[in-house]
Amino acid sequence: MPDQHIDLNDIQGNIVKAYGRFGYPKARYIFFQFHDVEAGRNFIRDLLPLITTGRPWCKDQPPSATTNIAFTYQGLKHLGLPTKTLHSFPEEFSMGMKARADILGDDGESSPTEWDPIWHHDKYIHMFMSINAKSLEALEERYKKIQDLLKKSSGLVTQLRGHRDGQRDDLPYQEASAIFVDGKPTPTEHFGYQDGISDPYFKGSGGNPLNVVGGGKPTRGDPATLQGWEPLETGEFILGYPDETKELPIAPVPTLLSFNGTFMVYRKLHEKVKTFHDYINNVGKDFPGGPEAVAAKMAGRWRNGAPLVLFPTREEANAFAQEYEKARELAATSAKGKKRYEELRLKRTGFNFGNDLAGSRCPMGAHIRRANPRGCLEFGIKDAFATPGALDNRRRILRRGLPYGEVTNPLSDDGEHGVIFMAIGTSIERQFEFVQQQWINYGNDFKLSNQKDPLLGNHDGKDMFMIEGGSPDNPPFFCPEIPRFVTTRGGEYFFVPGLTAIRMIADNLIDPT
Amino acid sequence: MANLISEPTPLTVLSPIKNGDDGSQTFASLTRKYLQSLDIHEKSPMAKVPNTFLCRFFVLNDVFFEGSPGKVDHLKSKYLVFCCNFHGDLNTYLREFWQNAQQEAQKIWRHCVAFEQVHDAESFIDYIKKCELNTTIYFNGSTGLPLDEQLKALYLKQEFSQFACEKQGLSAEALFEAFQKFVERTRPADLTGPTWKPGQNTL
Amino acid sequence: MSNIAGKSYAMTVITPIPKIWAWVNLLKFWYSKNIRKKKSFGLQTLSLIHYARWIIIRPSQFPRLSSNQPKEDLHYAYMLFFSNFNGSWSQYVDSFHMAIPKGLDRIWKHNFKYPKSVPLQPFHRYILHNQIWTDHYYNAYPLASSNDVKAAIALRAALLEFIKQSENMSPEEFQKAYKAFLFYNQQHIAKMHSAPVINLADQAKVERVRLIESYEKTLRDEHGKPNF
Numbered sequence: 001m002p003d004q005h006i007d008l009n010d011i012q013g014n015i016v017k018a019y020g021r022f023g024y025p026k027a028r029y030i031f032f033q034f035h036d037v038e039a040g041r042n043f044i045r046d047l048l049p050l051i052t053t054g055r056p057w058c059k060d061q062p063p064s065a066t067t068n069i070a071f072t073y074q075g076l077k078h079l080g081l082p083t084k085t086l087h088s089f090p091e092e093f094s095m096g097m098k099a100r101a102d103i104l105g106d107d108g109e110s111s112p113t114e115w116d117p118i119w120h121h122d123k124y125i126h127m128f129m130s131i132n133a134k135s136l137e138a139l140e141e142r143y144k145k146i147q148d149l150l151k152k153s154s155g156l157v158t159q160l161r162g163h164r165d166g167q168r169d170d171l172p173y174q175e176a177s178a179i180f181v182d183g184k185p186t187p188t189e190h191f192g193y194q195d196g197i198s199d200p201y202f203k204g205s206g207g208n209p210l211n212v213v214g215g216g217k218p219t220r221g222d223p224a225t226l227q228g229w230e231p232l233e234t235g236e237f238i239l240g241y242p243d244e245t246k247e248l249p250i251a252p253v254p255t256l257l258s259f260n261g262t263f264m265v266y267r268k269l270h271e272k273v274k275t276f277h278d279y280i281n282n283v284g285k286d287f288p289g290g291p292e293a294v295a296a297k298m299a300g301r302w303r304n305g306a307p308l309v310l311f312p313t314r315e316e317a318n319a320f321a322q323e324y325e326k327a328r329e330l331a332a333t334s335a336k337g338k339k340r341y342e343e344l345r346l347k348r349t350g351f352n353f354g355n356d357l358a359g360s361r362c363p364m365g366a367h368i369r370r371a372n373p374r375g376c377l378e379f380g381i382k383d384a385f386a387t388p389g390a391l392d393n394r395r396r397i398l399r400r401g402l403p404y405g406e407v408t409n410p411l412s413d414d415g416e417h418g419v420i421f422m423a424i425g426t427s428i429e430r431q432f433e434f435v436q437q438q439w440i441n442y443g444n445d446f447k448l449s450n451q452k453d454p455l456l457g458n459h460d461g462k463d464m465f466m467i468e469g470g471s472p473d474n475p476p477f478f479c480p481e482i483p484r485f486v487t488t489r490g491g492e493y494f495f496v497p498g499l500t501a502i503r504m505i506a507d508n509l510i511d512p513t
Numbered sequence: 514m515a516n517l518i519s520e521p522t523p524l525t526v527l528s529p530i531k532n533g534d535d536g537s538q539t540f541a542s543l544t545r546k547y548l549q550s551l552d553i554h555e556k557s558p559m560a561k562v563p564n565t566f567l568c569r570f571f572v573l574n575d576v577f578f579e580g581s582p583g584k585v586d587h588l589k590s591k592y593l594v595f596c597c598n599f600h601g602d603l604n605t606y607l608r609e610f611w612q613n614a615q616q617e618a619q620k621i622w623r624h625c626v627a628f629e630q631v632h633d634a635e636s637f638i639d640y641i642k643k644c645e646l647n648t649t650i651y652f653n654g655s656t657g658l659p660l661d662e663q664l665k666a667l668y669l670k671q672e673f674s675q676f677a678c679e680k681q682g683l684s685a686e687a688l689f690e691a692f693q694k695f696v697e698r699t700r701p702a703d704l705t706g707p708t709w710k711p712g713q714n715t716l
Numbered sequence: 717m718s719n720i721a722g723k724s725y726a727m728t729v730i731t732p733i734p735k736i737w738a739w740v741n742l743l744k745f746w747y748s749k750n751i752r753k754k755k756s757f758g759l760q761t762l763s764l765i766h767y768a769r770w771i772i773i774r775p776s777q778f779p780r781l782s783s784n785q786p787k788e789d790l791h792y793a794y795m796l797f798f799s800n801f802n803g804s805w806s807q808y809v810d811s812f813h814m815a816i817p818k819g820l821d822r823i824w825k826h827n828f829k830y831p832k833s834v835p836l837q838p839f840h841r842y843i844l845h846n847q848i849w850t851d852h853y854y855n856a857y858p859l860a861s862s863n864d865v866k867a868a869i870a871l872r873a874a875l876l877e878f879i880k881q882s883e884n885m886s887p888e889e890f891q892k893a894y895k896a897f898l899f900y901n902q903q904h905i906a907k908m909h910s911a912p913v914i915n916l917a918d919q920a921k922v923e924r925v926r927l928i929e930s931y932e933k934t935l936r937d938e939h940g941k942p943n944f
Contacts, residue, residue, distance in 0.1 A: 102913045245813065245836035286682055358903070377761075384761035385815040394810065430806070442912045444723075444802060444861045447763070449674075449906035463907060464678045472896035476905065478678035520750075523769055525798070527779050532786075548851035553721065559854035567766055567800045569726045570852040576730060576794060577846050579829045586732065589786040592778070596728070596798045598767045627781040644779045646796075649742060649772045650823070652751040654765035655862045656869055666868035667860050667908070669875060674907045677898060685887035688894065701875050714722055714858045716909065 006204030008054035010260045010498045011238060014068040015424055016054035016205045018196060018400055019132040024066065025178035025185035026139045027402050029266070029420060030146070031118060031160045032127040037080040039156030040126070044069070044079070045506035046149045047129075050142070053499060056206050064138035067146075068130050069502070070264050070494035072096065075126030079505055081257075084512045088252040089495070092429045093263060097491045098122070103433060105441040105458040110488035116268065117169055118162025119490040125160060128266060128494050143173075164489070166405065166416040174268065176402040176420045187305075189403045190271045190417050191455075191485070192295070194305035198349045198372065200396040202232040204241070210342055214349025217244075217389040217396075218375040223352040237398055238262050239426050244393045249426045252495075253512045257505075260498025265397075265423040265432045267491035268404070272413040276485045283479050287467070289314060294479065297467045298454040300366035308362040309351045320347065352376065360470035364446045367455045370439045372396065377445060391445070397431050398424040418489070428493055459484040521566055521657035522603060526595040528625040528644045530572070540624035541591040545572040547620055555712035558617035562610045564660045565711070568597035570621065593625055600659045607638040664709040665701075671716070672699050719850050722858020723911040724766060725805065728848040729797040737826035738772050738793035758816035764808060766800040766862045770823060795827055802861040804914045806840075813839055859908050871904035 008016065019027075034040030052066035071079070073094040077086055092100055098112045098119065106112065112119065119125075129146070133139035150157060163171040178185035189195045201207060201215030212229045221227035235243030239251040240259035251258035277291075280298075284291030292314055296302045300309075305324075306317035324344045330337035353369060353376035356362055362369055369376065375388030385391070405417030425431035438444070441458050443451040452458065454465040465479040497505065504510055531540045538546070548570045551557060559565050573592040578585050599606050611618060611634040618637065622628045631640045656663065672695070680691045699707060719726050733741070751759060759765065775790040801808050812820050813833045820833040831838035857865065878897045882890050898905070 105912070245834065247835035247837055250837065364903075379761055381757050381761045384757045386817060387814075390815040391811060394814065430810075434807070437912045437914075438803070438807065443906065444863055447863045447867065447903060447906075449861075449864050449867075450909040451906045464674075466678075466902065466905060468902050469899045472899045473892075475895040475898040476677075476902040478681050480678050480681070521767060523767070525769070525771055525796070527773075529779060529781060529785050545851055551852045553718075553852075553854070554858055557852070557854045560856070565854065566856050567721075567724060567726075568854050569728070569798070569850045571728065571848055571850050573730070573848065576732065576790070576792075579732060579845075583732065583828055584791040586790045586792060588778070588790075589788055590778075594728075596769075598800070625781075626785050643781060646771050646773060646777065646779075648749060648769045649795075650745040650749050650751060651767070651769040652756065652759055652765060653767050654760070654763060655767060655865050658869060660856055662872075663865060663869065664857065666872035667857055667864065669872050670864070670868040670904065671907055673871065673875065674905045677905055685891040689887040689890050692890070692894065696879060701872060701879065709857065709859075711856045712854065712858065714910070716859070 006206075006234060006238070006241070007260065008056065008204075008206055010500055011054040012068045012496055012498065013052035013054050013066055014130060014132075014400055015238065015262055015398065015496060016207070018199055018398075019066055020178060020187070020196060020400075020402055022057070022062065024132040024134055025180075025402070026133045026136055027176040027420075028131045028133075028139055028143060029174040029176065030129045030131070030143075030172070031125045032129065032150075033124060033158050033160055034075065034078040034126050034156070035158065036153075036156040037078065039153040040079045041506045041508060043149060043153055043157045044127075044502060046152065047146075048499070048502060048506065050145065051499060051502065054206065064135070065131055065133040065142035067142060068496070070128040070496040072125055072127075072492055072494055074123045076495065076505075078126050080508060081505070081510050082512055085253060085257065085510055088512065090250075090263075090427065090429060092433060093493050093495065096122075097265070097267075097493050100433065104436050104488075106488045107458060108460070109484060110458060115488065115490040116162055116164045118160055119492070120162070125492055128264075128492075164416050166408075174404065174420065176404040179403055188303075189419050190273055190405075190407055191276050192303045193299055193301070194303065195403075195419075196399060197301070197305050198368075200232055200237065200398055201229075202237050203234045205231075205234075205237075210346065211349075213346050214351070214374075217387070217393045218352055220383075220388060223354070223374070224346065224350040228350065228352070232393060232396060235426060236394065236396060236431075237425055243426065251426075254510065257497065257501050257510050259501070261501055262424055262426055262496050263428050264400075264494045264496050265421075265428055265491065266494060267421045267423075268418065268489040269421050270416070270418040270487045270489045272483075272485050272487065273407050273410055273415075273417065274413045275483050277410065279479075279483060279485070287477055287479075294467075297363055297366060298465065298479075300362045300368035305348055307348065307351055307368070308366070309353060309356050310347060312361045320344075324348070354380065358470075359468035363465075363467050365443060365448050365451050365454065365465060367453050370446065370453050371435065373446075395431055395435050395439070396425070397435065400424060418486070424496070454479065454482060456486050457482075457484070519600075519657040520653055521598040521600060521655070522606070523648050523651060524595070524597045524599065524603065524606075524641075525646045525648065526593075526597075526641055526644045527573070527646055528593045528595070528622060528628070528640075529590040530593055530624050531626055532590060541572050541574070544593055544621070544624050547623075548572070551617075553712075554714040555710050557712055558614045560710070560712035561613040562599075562606075563613065564600040564606060564609075566598045566600070566655070566660060566663075568595065568599075570595055590626070593622065598657075600657055603642070604638055607641055608634045611637045660711060661704040661708070664711065664713075665704050668708045669699060669701055718853060719805075720911075720914070721853045721855035723802050723861045723864075724800050724853075724855045724858065725803070725808065726850045726853045727797070727799045727801065727805070727808070727843075728850065729843060729846045730848060731795050731797075731824070731827045731830070731842075731846050732792035733772065733795050733827045735774065735793050738774055738795075741795075741826065742772055756819070758819055762811055762815055763863050763866075764801045764803055764811060766802070766865075768797070768799040768801070771796040771798075792828060795824070800855075802863075809840060809843055810836065859910060864908055867904040867906075871901055874901050874904075 050067045161170045163174045201211045216229035234241035243249045280291040280294045284294045302317040304321035311317040327341040331341035352374040357380040373392045377391040400422040401420040423432040440453040467477040469475040774793045775788045778788040817833040824830045
């Protein structure tokens, strides 16, 4: 049961639910521009009944499609929000993602000049909309409804074009989808890794309480059990609630505008599939365990999702994955099956790096260790900090999104395929931007000097990735001249208002005086 | 064996700036202007002063009012503040400061009270000591080893990290030879070179 | 003029402290000035700091070098805080607040109107309100963080020892010893580059350089010859 102090009916559903996990493998991301304040407000008012909230679906029949919206700073301005309100938004939000390129490391191939055409113009994008659906039919049906509403504005609200899909570069939306294998959706992305295994768990989110294991903040208890974790404070992810610093997070005014809202980072990340496979195959020739082990060491998990810390060898990881898949299929059939499945799920997330301080199982610089240190920044010094997660708890982000495109030719880096990555939290600067700049594109907090995240770092081909050794006969292994595997193809910062706030924006009731 | 826990020497100096002006700007303003015009990194005058780890200069205008029920305080003079961490004893450090950056020292402290009495290294040392404050409590996260040792170590870390990666997988003979060449080139025991320069900001 | 020199940030804060508490603190810290000796595991583990110091200065201690210079006449004594640390301002302040709030409070406890380090926003405001900007900041190793310096010192010491011990080894013996050397020193091996762009002033500098470079490119043809 969700905590009663949070009104999930007022919070947009994409904040508290990763729709992909709930059986929504299809998505479409649409961007709009307002040419007239009234028309913009009318459009939003018409959309209100379609907006999916965070209301738990245990009671109701889940919809076949969901809809959620968010606004850029320019979008809020073009909806006529008062200047005082606009000035109360954080600086990074008002600047927009493109202007923060140097802070984010979006240089070279990731530079905004390389982004899809839709992102090229300044002050252009006003509103984001996501449609997630159980099937393509359900998606098209919802999309058509949106188009009908759009027509009512007589061109005063327009849908922006300029997304690439490999053939055209002027598409009117960004399509995304889980990768299907044998007709079934899988949770993998184009490099072959299972994605979205762990997600932050916070008070009042209404999710499965077992998700606190690995998803919450670490206590000093056993990480394999519920005692090893506590839910994070709501205010790290939703405005208007206490956060980890024991106060209400700074929020735009008036309160009703920001209450139950949050911020979202949207990024289109292209995956260079050929470069990735060539690299792990090449390096894998010299590395014990071969390419699969190299891929595992870079991520911190085997591509089948088994964490290195608990499953250091490929055999153990494969055995676990098989058991896990079997249990997942049996989960629906009996209570015993469900219990077994949940036990195994905990093994995918119920760990920390306390028994692997030297990084001989999961390298210090591996992706998952950087993205969520799970208390390892205490470096094993017991009770050094007030809590083990003191340096990580405020850097967590809710991840949403799906892969996009297909790999039609794995022997090429061209083609349009990658991941639509969305990060949600109450402070873009403190959460997403910090992790991106200090933990992905830099290494000092991990005592790795300037070494970057092997998978996501903005590599220039000159640096290395070190895989720590386990003994004097098993010295560290250096992955040389690591190339850039992931490049940015577009993105922006958005504000995701609560339902009350959307209605008040539509009715021009936002007044900070 | 390196002494990894040697402490740097702290120095905090408050030099009163003369009240008044030169006809168009106050002495405090002129001091600040000069400080802000100094080149940075390896071109900073402090890069010439041996064994300087980290140091800062600023003009202390006044203290801050915390608001009611606090009382309002005002300083009757402005102060040039010099805060520094270095290796070695104070007299040697200040003497070398004067010997290597005398012109800049004279320009920095030019408008300070009684600085006209400073005309050589010894009187400079005297002056600074009169302005010195005692540290109450401190924390050192980094070492206090001589600067040339630290810079050499940083140079070596950079070179060896590259070497370790490049020479991976070589046969025993090739590795042995490569390592000898590495030692010849980088001369790990030689503090005079090759090494990083003080204040070096590019590779 | 900047508070930043490469990977280091210079923070200076001056805060009033009632005179009676200045005396109490001076006595308290007289016995052990060096926080490291007090087993400051939290501070050491944070490893963000190069050097930090606190100085309590009573009004009569402001240097007076001439009878013409007026004597200071202040209601409070003052605590000066100087820190050289790695990372951004907010990372530093937030780290302290989350990791070692009690330690911070112990030092600043009696400063007038010190709001305690928890919750964060009043603490942020207190530091910002009382911060003095640096006019000139020099860092002997802008490319190195405190972690980098410590790793480098340890690595050099180990390397010198290794060179001595491996002097008369055969290539096979050497290879084995070298592998062990790599293993025992792996935590010190990583390359350094410039600091990430933290602030918008740095970002503006990067943009200016980029603009100049692209302008200069237009002044030359594809063979690099001047275009005008």
